[in-house]
Amino acid sequence: MESTTAATGPMPASNYPALELSSEVQAMIPEELKVIRRNGKLTGFDPNKIRIAITKAFLAVEGGQAAASRRIHDTCAELTEQVVRALMRRLPAGGTVHIEDIQDQVELALMRGGFHKVARAYVLYREERARLRAEKAKAENKPEAPQLHVTDEHGQRKPLDEGRMARLVKESCQGLEDPDPQWILQEAKRNLYDGVPENEVIDTLIMAARLRIEQSPDYGYVAARLLLDKIRSEALGFLSGHFETATGAEMEEGYADYFQRYIRRGIELELLDPVMGQYDLEQLGQALKPERDFQFTYLGLQTLYDRYFIHHDGTRFELPQAFFMRVAMGLAKNEIDREARAIEFYELISSFDFMCSTPTLFNAGTLRPQLSSCYLTTIPDDLEGIFNGIKEDAMLSKYAGGLGNDWTRVRAMGAYIKGTNGKSQGVVPFMKVANDTAVAVNQGGKRKGAICAYLETWHLDIEEFLELRKNTGEERRRTHDMNTANWVPDLFMKRVAEEGEWTLFSPDEVPDLHDKYGQDFERAYLAYEEKAARGEIKLFKKVPAVQLWRKMLTMLFETGHPWITFKDPCNLRYTNQHVGVVHSSNLCSEITLHTSDEEIAVCNLGSVNLAAHVTEDGLDMDKLQRTCRTAMRMLDNVIDINYYSVPKARRANLRHRPVGLGLMGFQDALYKQRIPYASQEAVEFADRSMEAISYFAIEASAALAQERGSYSSFQGSLWSQGILPIDSIDLLQEARGEYLDMDRSRTLDWDALREKVRQGMRNSNCLAIAPTATISNICGVSQSIEPTYQNLYVKSNLSGEFTVVNPYLVADLKSLGLWDEVMIADLKYYDGSVQQIDRIPDELKALYATAFEIDPRWLVEAASRRQKWLDQSQSLNLYLAEPSGKKLDALYKFAWLKGLKTTYYLRTLGASRVERHTAAPKPEEAPKVCSILDPDCEACQ
Template sequence: AVTVLERRYLRKDNQGKVIETPEQMFKRVAHHIAKAETNYGTEADAREMEEAFYELMTDLKFLPNSPTLMNAGRQLGQLAACFVLPVEDSMEGIFDSLKNAAMIHKSGGGTGFSFSRLRPKQSRVGTTGGIASGPVSFMRIFNTATEQVKQGGTRRGANMAILRVDHPDIEEFIDCKKEQRELNNFNISVGVTEAFMQAVNKNEPYDLIDPRDGRKVGQLDAADLYQKLVKSAWGSGDPGIIFLDRINRDNPTPAIGQIESTNPCGEQPLLPMEACNLGSINLSKFVISTDEGPMVNYDGLADAVHLAVRFLDDTIEVARYPLPEITKMVRGNRKIGLGVMGFADMLFQLGIPYNSEAAIESAEAVMGFIQEESHKASRLLAAERGPFDNVDRSIYKADPGSAPRNATTTTIAPTGTLSIIAGCSSGIEPLFALSFERNVMDNDTLLEVNPYFEKVARERGFYSQELMDEVAAHGSIHQMNDIPEDVREVFVTAHDVSPEWHIRMQAAFQKYTDNAVSKTVNLPGDATEDDVRKVYDLAYRLGCKGVTIYRDGSKENQVLSFSGSEDTADTFMAAVKDRPETLEGFTTRVKTGLGQLYVTVTEYAGQPFEVFATIGKSGRSTTAKTEAIGRLVSLALRSGIRVEKIVNQLKGIGGEHPVFQEGGLVLSIPDAIGRVLDNRYLKGADAEAGGKGGNTLMGETCPECGKTISFEEGCMTCHFCGFSKCA
């Protein structure tokens, strides 16, 4: 947790040195958010609430979304995680949206778009007589722009693109991410309608509609298109599905407009120019021991929910937004999204298997309680401060006196890095592993064991360090017969849980969530297209608002497992050794004690492929040795050796003429080459961004530590070092 905080959240000086402790961060956030209290009460009220907010966060019972932790009380002041922008069917409208997206990414937010309003490919353009290129072509422009604008100055922005299933270009859209490096800054989802799903079930054709005038312009076989969607998701995980009519059924402000898109991870349906402020309750902190056994502390949970709702409403007051239109819409609807994390850890403490009827009942009970209490808290705030401004355009129009302060209150959002800070399981996902090696300070690793599993192992007398190492090697204890059967039943991990239980759990939480649920259904590598279809069918039948799947190995053939995954990655890297005709790269000049060193690195898929090193005004021997180092590094890279291993070998090699320059002491030529690779790929801005395009030669591995990425909550999360990114 400290490593993640120091890398991403704590304040740093101009030299990059951390100048804030975690406690000071929480104090900074609590103080800034509590300023909103002075709009409705006294300075004393604000100080009291500041202390309450601080205690709630330092007890790790609740954490707001990452932008709030990062930016509250700092110059940027942008505290919202996600936004939705309109894309109008005109050149001006398209590029206005592109400009606005750049401003949001610059401030640290993610963006969702519906491209459904754009005229289809080959349509006539009235003003010029030309031919329209269609939504997918403009998505590529948005993707390229995202490459150039780092999110909050640190990482590339994340986008969601949605196209209605009845848009004439829907088939091109479904195929647009078949190439793994195409549109790599986008999640994509098909906006599915009730009419389409009914046509699928009846094996009938359905209509394609021109978005400009609503005319029927063709038909497709619904079952065939559904199967095409399934096949694409089976192959690459894209696209996901969003059930648009279901989302709009729960739209609290239909008079303002229809919901067309969600945020990048899919859990937050939003109107155009709307943003949402998210936060999560840590359920693992609300289990208490009683004479009847462990139970959920509902009294404590109610207190936390009421305080968290107030925190999130205050956040809207003090936050700065990138555009005035967003400020107006956000403060008009005041949507907040209170969710949960630590659900799997809660089940461990209660002794309930994740894949059981008891777990479904627990999910509905705890989320139903949070939903009820959050609505109650919002109505109490409305009595104190007034309902949201757009209440006269909402479902509460007939009885504004009963309207809440916030148009929505609950969302199950991803909690990748938040759960690391809180020391709990992610969101509502099952645990990804019971034991694993986590990267800590100074490139050291630490064997991390789930505390609840370790406690049971010690109490039941089967704990040993050898066992923990074996668990870390496998990730799961499902097949480990030395562990008691009842323990194996309770302590399940993501890949022990069948797709049906993943969907049933998502539906249980969706039942009591205003917005939507971010969750990934993990499928084994040998899952079939029919298995994917069953997941989609079940998600529709059980009332989910969207669904995302990840099949092992479907991203760049990377095996998401614990046994042999590194060998698989190295094998893939080793296969990429035939040099393409043209490669792009960069050249860095480094001052050394033997002259100016020029290090040129060419890249393949955003990662180093070969290194050319030349030294100016030096003797032949030095020149030859420099060239030799470059050749050997190139050979290592093209043979599958990881960048960090090369850097570890080169950095620190001493020479006869060390020299100071900006960034520290350069000891030698190999040390300089190691520093160039380290700065570019292992730390700094490009590492935060995941390199160019966010892909690595190993496929879906972490761009920061090289370990395997987990697909969960609709996102990519590295549990080894804390990296997270919208998938």
């Protein structure tokens, strides 16, 4: 390895005590990690040489006596570990690192540690050594950079094709303002070594572009376009049988031909449905738009490559536009004019105006098209039924479905078992089996299997249920991998507000409570309490409602579970309440459909990219209407095409045909309109945008009913009675009384739509807002209805680590001349927050406030405005920077009061990070919490 000495002369390595890295850091270093020397040769990575270089830098400043100092020895060892950690974050799987990169990290470690004189000596020595090397090369008439060779797929050496590298980088930077092609080339060549495998050259270019994403989001597009070259080589080489490359310009001519070869090969390998070969492939190939390959961010394209593209033995041979057309063809195969519909569907998703859910993207057009996102089941109270339910979970999870299980009917611990004359162990041991099933069945390695268990708050096992995610206690009664959620009746919330008592029952003694809601539930529950008081019920427990509520919130804070979801609004506003009861939500708490022993509820999801439907002037209503019309057709098609691994799911889905059209990019839409998230204007936009999506989705379903017929259980539904989601608030108000505060304003002609709906609906449900965690990455927009997490951060997912920077903030700061290295460093120091950076104007601090800097009541208020238009629910995360019992109590009561059906994760900020944040400036006061619910709340006084 080339010496990384500092300002002193050479000193034998034996003069230094051996470096002992911590076991954690030692484990981070891959055995195959190599260092590229300046002559292009490779050598092994030796962290001890880094320590020697750092020690020599200290000797240059502090003199020879420093060598014997234990303090210096320990400091150098600690700095070496920092350098190794930094390098390994970039190279977790091994590979190569240039010696200059190591020295850069040494400089950074010295500066961060406050050793400025030592760092200066190190920098000066590096500069002096660089000058001497240049003079020597000039005197000997040698080029500073040696001629590099690559090793091709046959093991043959040949010169590195620097011309192609330059053309590729130039093409990748076209149309972008910030990227410097020459810098990318130089950085990439600096990290190549002599004899590098030919297919690794592109990886080096990608890595070079990625290094500068934090400086400009444009580099994310460059990295994606360079990655595209790698994907093209892999796909074309697989189809042709030999190494093959093509630039973007060349693919414009060849995409259609590639597409036909791809479809035929996919059918031949039994990866695609043979019906795909019956399309007019020439017509579809000509409809592809190769230029849309260039619209991806690096995170989006890498996600598609890693998790979505069709592959054979690990080799991907699906390019992005072929991927979108494959999905479109898979959804259009039952259409009369299927080519025209496939092109229509392709146009919608390839433009990112709308995106199908992950299971649809995975499986459309394949031999087993499991396209649905969510399955909801109810578990019966007998051993055969319980294990049948767990088996159904496994079958549904295998093909990429997320599960919601209702466990409320299973009798509590200590309940009598007639068949054995013994006592039940309760619901928890069976949940443990379900938890382990989710771990074992991981959806073919594409994503983790996932289940959410729901339990009603009156169940006698509720207190143990609350502790399922704790890290302490009996492991056999813990479910660390399964989500959990409380299914909370309104009566419990009223008892909490009124500080009353609450009675817990075993469901085998109160069997009808499971199927009752609203005032019917209240009457039945009071009757059971009276029976318990008379001694007619054996197994029950009375607890202060406030005490149980506090434990629910405590566990939510400590473990993130169980989530708080509300039974009564889910049922009282349910469009299909004439055929069943909603017993739970789903994995992500946005689906609210009924379940029974005969029916497993299914929902099919997709999301409108709201950011693509707004301008500075607001919503583009005509475009939004067109998008919703096509999207609803695609979602309805899923129901008939879908592969059902469980008959009960097929029965329910074909009978009721529910879909869930949602949205993503809400935060981006606010940025485009210059609206801070924490403002009344944002609440109004949440209201108006959701009203428009709801109107157009319902209108589209009514139009589909005229074309294809209504869903079979339409008669008797709220739809058939002319009761729309906005009208169903009256049903909740009637049951709740004073415990409801929902805005009822509207702007569209709902009376005209109501008449169309009375004539028929194609779908029992039309609307639900999913988290869109992955598909929003594909489209390069913010997730779902989420506020910005941080303006600059590193995101980790199944595809690796990715630098994410807020492009809107960068553009604003550039326009003010404020975007520079110091600003980037400040954003890193403050964890992506702009609040404590003095140079940034207050207007931008309000606009770019991050999730933990926004009063969560704004999130609830906006969610309430959406909820009035939704026939299902929304995945609503809540953020608290400095949580307390009082804040949690007020927030979740506020969510209930505002008519929310469900909430999702509670996100909190670590104490060490809270110190770096301040509350964002709020242009308006946050919404008030009702004094009826929380008389001690400061906001209500």
